[in-house]
Amino acid sequence: MTIPFFDGHNDTLLRLLDHARADKLDLFIKGSQEGHIDLPRARSAGMAGGFFAIFPPPLKAGLAQVAAAPDYAKGQLPPQLDLADAQKSTLGMAALLLQLERAGALSVCRTAAELKNAMADDSLAAIFHIEGAEAIDTEFQSFEVLYAAGLRSIGITWSRANAFGTGVPFRFNADPDIGPGLTDAGKELVRICDQRGVMIDLSHLNAAGFRDVAAISSKPLVATHSNVHAICPCTRNLTDWQLAAIRESGGVVGLNFATGFLRPDGRFLADTPIDLMVRHVDALLEALGEDGVALGSDFDGAMVPAEIGDVTGVPKLLQALLDHGYGEQLVRKIALENWLSVLERTIG
């Protein structure tokens, strides 16, 4: 039995954009054994769709520094990006997403109905997501263009500051309550997203920004790829009050597979058991209820447990949840239905 799943976060478009090979579309469509997600592996695993993040990368050295420093303890934020640089990389990844759609590899979905139609047609259902709003100008002109291209989910910040807000530094044994809240432009962005049906993603945002979104938005609060701070006290994870606020709003949290956000010691080690992922799901269910827990792998953007390996390992996690005693109905909610429900209530 293959349980279909929908994933709250992947960085596959960045992997393709950065790849040296010219045939970037074929890398995804025909597949390779590189990275975590391509079309053949996604389909064989039962991946029905997911959020395809467009992440304007920091300078290469900056990204390498983040990846190479598991105890990134100094807590400094990477430098801010220029609008022009962010637009260049964002448009590069958006172009790849749209080219993949034109090639028939996936469907960019603008509504919950389109998600359901794509899945019924056996097409990989993609949500156009930006991880960091750096490519959006404060007059919101590029917002209109990106929205028209299919943008339906915005992480206001990655782990840095921008014109709209401030993200959490990657700090272990630390609280996400670091730094200022949203700017006036950030508050306006939340209002616009609320009106237009663009989901706000709280992963990476600091606590003050989280509170601002909660105060302004009328929609469910969502963290697409974050875990439980009480188990792994990393700034990227959610504290008790944040989980309570998400539950109260009818929101959802996607389980992040990144080992450094799973492990109680905060280390990025491939030798991390699936049991620890189950422990986070247990805690998320306790905090959020059965409607509030989903998946948010961070595939192609983070080191995941070796037992998972890549997208073809997701069925092992779902089997582990069944073996743990969850009924099939609950596992199907976690795997797919909770994402569909919250998207219906945010993007419409």
Ligand code: ZN
């Ligand atoms: Zn992320």
